[in-house]
Amino acid sequence: MKFSHHIIFWILFYLCESICAATITGQVVDDQNHPLANANIRILNKELGTTTNTNGEFFLDSSHIDDSDTLIISFVGYQPRHFNIANFKKMNPSKVVMHTIALAMPEIRIAAERLQRDKQLFAIEPSNRFLSTQTLKNQPFALLHDPVKEIQKLVGITSMNEIASRFNVRGGESDQNLFLLDGVPIYHPHHFLGLASTLSSNLIDQMLISMGGFSARYGNRLSSVQDIRTLRATHKVTRVDIGLVSADALVAREIRKNMGLLVSARSSYYDMISRLVEQSYPVHFYDLYGKLEWKPAPRQLFTVSAYHTTDAQDIEKSNNGILYSDSDNEKLGFKIIEKDKLHVNNRFLTLKWEFVMNDFWQIDMQGYVSTYANSFDKSFKADLPASLPTKFEQDRQAVEKRLCERNENFKADIGNKLEDYTLLLSGSYQHDTKFMINTGLQLTRHQFDYGWQGMVKFWDPFVNLFFDHAPEDSFTFAASQDQASGYLEGYWQPDESWQFRAGVRVNKWDFSNRLFIEPRLNTKYSPFWHFSLIAAWGQFYQGLGTCLQEGLIGFLELYFPSRLFQHPSKANHFIAGIEFELSPSITGSITGYQKYFSHLLKTSDTIERFQTGTGSANGLEMDLNVAIGKTRHSLGYVWSHSQRRVGNLSYDTNFDQRHRLQYSLSLPLGKGWSFSGYWIFHTGQPYDPGRYLALYRGVDYIPYFNDRFYGVYGVHEIDAPPGRIRYPHYHRLDASVNKKVHWFSQEWTIYASIRNVYNHKNVLYYRNIDYRPGSDDEWVDPNIDREPFYIPLLPTLGCTIDF
Numbered sequence: 001m002k003f004s005h006h007i008i009f010w011i012l013f014y015l016c017e018s019i020c021a022a023t024i025t026g027q028v029v030d031d032q033n034h035p036l037a038n039a040n041i042r043i044l045n046k047e048l049g050t051t052t053n054t055n056g057e058f059f060l061d062s063s064h065i066d067d068s069d070t071l072i073i074s075f076v077g078y079q080p081r082h083f084n085i086a087n088f089k090k091m092n093p094s095k096v097v098m099h100t101i102a103l104a105m106p107e108i109r110i111a112a113e114r115l116q117r118d119k120q121l122f123a124i125e126p127s128n129r130f131l132s133t134q135t136l137k138n139q140p141f142a143l144l145h146d147p148v149k150e151i152q153k154l155v156g157i158t159s160m161n162e163i164a165s166r167f168n169v170r171g172g173e174s175d176q177n178l179f180l181l182d183g184v185p186i187y188h189p190h191h192f193l194g195l196a197s198t199l200s201s202n203l204i205d206q207m208l209i210s211m212g213g214f215s216a217r218y219g220n221r222l223s224s225v226q227d228i229r230t231l232r233a234t235h236k237v238t239r240v241d242i243g244l245v246s247a248d249a250l251v252a253r254e255i256r257k258n259m260g261l262l263v264s265a266r267s268s269y270y271d272m273i274s275r276l277v278e279q280s281y282p283v284h285f286y287d288l289y290g291k292l293e294w295k296p297a298p299r300q301l302f303t304v305s306a307y308h309t310t311d312a313q314d315i316e317k318s319n320n321g322i323l324y325s326d327s328d329n330e331k332l333g334f335k336i337i338e339k340d341k342l343h344v345n346n347r348f349l350t351l352k353w354e355f356v357m358n359d360f361w362q363i364d365m366q367g368y369v370s371t372y373a374n375s376f377d378k379s380f381k382a383d384l385p386a387s388l389p390t391k392f393e394q395d396r397q398a399v400e401k402r403l404c405e406r407n408e409n410f411k412a413d414i415g416n417k418l419e420d421y422t423l424l425l426s427g428s429y430q431h432d433t434k435f436m437i438n439t440g441l442q443l444t445r446h447q448f449d450y451g452w453q454g455m456v457k458f459w460d461p462f463v464n465l466f467f468d469h470a471p472e473d474s475f476t477f478a479a480s481q482d483q484a485s486g487y488l489e490g491y492w493q494p495d496e497s498w499q500f501r502a503g504v505r506v507n508k509w510d511f512s513n514r515l516f517i518e519p520r521l522n523t524k525y526s527p528f529w530h531f532s533l534i535a536a537w538g539q540f541y542q543g544l545g546t547c548l549q550e551g552l553i554g555f556l557e558l559y560f561p562s563r564l565f566q567h568p569s570k571a572n573h574f575i576a577g578i579e580f581e582l583s584p585s586i587t588g589s590i591t592g593y594q595k596y597f598s599h600l601l602k603t604s605d606t607i608e609r610f611q612t613g614t615g616s617a618n619g620l621e622m623d624l625n626v627a628i629g630k631t632r633h634s635l636g637y638v639w640s641h642s643q644r645r646v647g648n649l650s651y652d653t654n655f656d657q658r659h660r661l662q663y664s665l666s667l668p669l670g671k672g673w674s675f676s677g678y679w680i681f682h683t684g685q686p687y688d689p690g691r692y693l694a695l696y697r698g699v700d701y702i703p704y705f706n707d708r709f710y711g712v713y714g715v716h717e718i719d720a721p722p723g724r725i726r727y728p729h730y731h732r733l734d735a736s737v738n739k740k741v742h743w744f745s746q747e748w749t750i751y752a753s754i755r756n757v758y759n760h761k762n763v764l765y766y767r768n769i770d771y772r773p774g775s776d777d778e779w780v781d782p783n784i785d786r787e788p789f790y791i792p793l794l795p796t797l798g799c800t801i802d803f
């Protein structure tokens with residue numbers, strides 16, 4: 001008991017020390033003495049800062065600020081103010097008056113104003129996050145910096161396992177997450193067939209993560225939005241990042257007055273490294289991104305962006321073959337070459353025009369083409385000598401004929417492509433920081449072209465990478481779907497305590513004569529400067545989606561239009577929570593949610609091909625952030641439950657984790673050193689909620705030409721109740737150390753990161769599950785011949801060079 005009392009004493013001591021630590025406080029107002037909310041507060045040449053609350057007040061921990069430092073206060077449309085810290089502390093009262101300036105501002109003006117407006121609009125949403133490049137790069141990671149992996153660490157977001165880059169937000173399917181890069185949707189933002197994302201942390205300026213009740217400007221998704229903003233092309237940046245499995249480089253320059261160019265490239269070389277250790281893993285990817293910005297006038301900005309990603313997996317295997325002569329029984333050895341080629345692509349091209357008409361109005365226009373495609377091809381070929389004796393000619397012809405028949409019988413000529421053609425027009429009106437209106441129109445055409453032909457039952461493993469169940473051995477789908485959408489949204493702050501954001505989005509699909517209306521409402525009440533109540537309600541429609549519950553990792557997916565069943569998928573969000581700030585060093589939130597889903601798409605092994613289902617999700621999320629000196633701590637807990645119902649079958653989803661506890665730590669060690677750690681624990685999700693258990697769909701999806709394939713990796717069709725078995729509890733620890741040094745006039749950041757530090761054997765998936773029927777048609781727990789698949793400790797090293 002004495003030991004526990006000591007622990008409690010020291011925890012309270014440090015918390016009190018942080019609360020009582022000296023802080024820099026002040027209030028920011030305009031020249032009419034009205035408080036300015038969300039004004040930027042930062043320290044010159046230091047990564048320290050905050051924003052003002054609804055009363056214009058700010059609180060800045062001064063434990064790592066010197067009296068000689070410079071405090072900068074800025075707000076879009078106002079003249080920035082600079083203060084010496086020593087002089088600012090003497091001000092009483094410390095009220096800063098901001099004076100308006102002319103609309104023409106430096107080159108970054110348009111982007112800065114839009115970002116500032118976004119922060120003001122999204123501050124009213126429950127559980128949204130703005131993540132910067134620095135935040136993303138300071139976290140532990142595995143193999144390569146991956147912003148999507150960092151998203152998975154946010155409270156309210158779950159992932160199937162430690163290697164999958166796909167994730168689920170508050171009980172929603174993974175295809176219900178909207179990924180926007182420069183305003184363009186990315187339909188498959190994954191590399192390594194789902195093990196990493198296509199997004200480089202070096203390219204990202206900021207990410208907006210909205211986990212529910214999001215703005216009416218976003219449509220066609222049910223669960224979340226990841227709005228990713230890339231770096232400005234006019235920034236002078238040269239950065240090279242070299243890691244164990246990939247390297248990327250980024251250059252941004254002003255190529256002429258009012259014109260900037262940004263180019264980013266990334267490529268993997270894990271396939272070459274794996275060959276050195278005789279563990280060939282022939283997967284290669286690369287990303288290319290380019291952006292040209294031109295500012296012909298102070299109030300106009302033209303942007304052209306292009307993006308291309310490719311995954312290529314080329315597997316070549318050989319088997320020994322023998323030719324027999326037709327005369328003297330002589331033998332001649334040769335090779336039978338078997339080739340598997342899998343390619344996955346994302347690409348887009350977009351043009352955007354931003355125009356600030358006057359002090360109040362801004363208009364944006366954007367057009368883009370976004371494409372997602374994948375293909376698979378398999379072939380057999382005899383590697384025979386260029387010239388053969390005549391006596392082997394007859395057998396050579398027989399071998400080539402058999403290989404030709406095999407190519408036809410096991411044909412896997414798969415090609416799938418989704419194209420998105422969209423035109424956007426939006427406008428915003430802002431009279432002051434307390435009133436804002438946004439409106440917009442969107443026209444979209446989705447073009448679908450899917451198909452594979454001549455596939456026999458043997459190839460179901462690959463088909464099941466796209467479906468829960470293969471509708472049939474041969475499949476083609478060519479169609480288009482048109483959608484017109486419009487939205488109107490307003491933000492209003494009637495006094496210092498209340499904020500409202502109300503909006504409506506209207507959708508019209510070509511398959512229906514009716515309008516689908518999405519009302520949305522967010523409100524925030526702050527009776528005290530350190531306490532706020534937030535609530536949100538909204539309806540959301542999604543006009544395309546993938547199949548439910550596909551695979552244990554879900555490498556690939558196919559999107560299908562709502563016209564297949566004459567109704568788009570729908571979700572209702574009900575969210576309520578509190579946000580509190582006990583001191584400048586202690587902040588937190590508690591959020592509860594309830595979601596209802598309908599018309600969710602699911603494939604079927606019946607002649608109908610597709611079915612629709614319903615679902616629900618609810619949960620409670622708690623998040624606490626504490627700063628003790630220079631150390632940052634974050635503690636989160638989530639209770640959640642998600643279910644689906646298709647026909648007469650109800651089941652827990654395969655990402656239903658129930659309880660989740662996580663802790664992260666960030667600690668500067670001095671002299672350029674910094675440390676970060678992340679620990680997570682969650683209860684095991686259901687093994688597989690469907691009637692089919694596809695035991696191979698985790699990693700081993702390449703079939704082998706022998707009977708062992710079905711015995712070890714095959715599909716087991718059972719009638720056991722869904723969710724009968726769950727994975728064990730999951731927990732792991734990640735750690736990362738960074739060191740910044742200046743060498744040859746460049747800044748070098750050397751990093752080392754370890755995922756799963758104590759090498760816990762978390763089960764990725766099971767092989768060989770043997771279910772046994774009990775009495776009265778009841779199913780007992782399986783007689784498990786378990787061969788689990790684990791992911792071991794994963795260390796990685798690398799460095800980033802800023803020129």
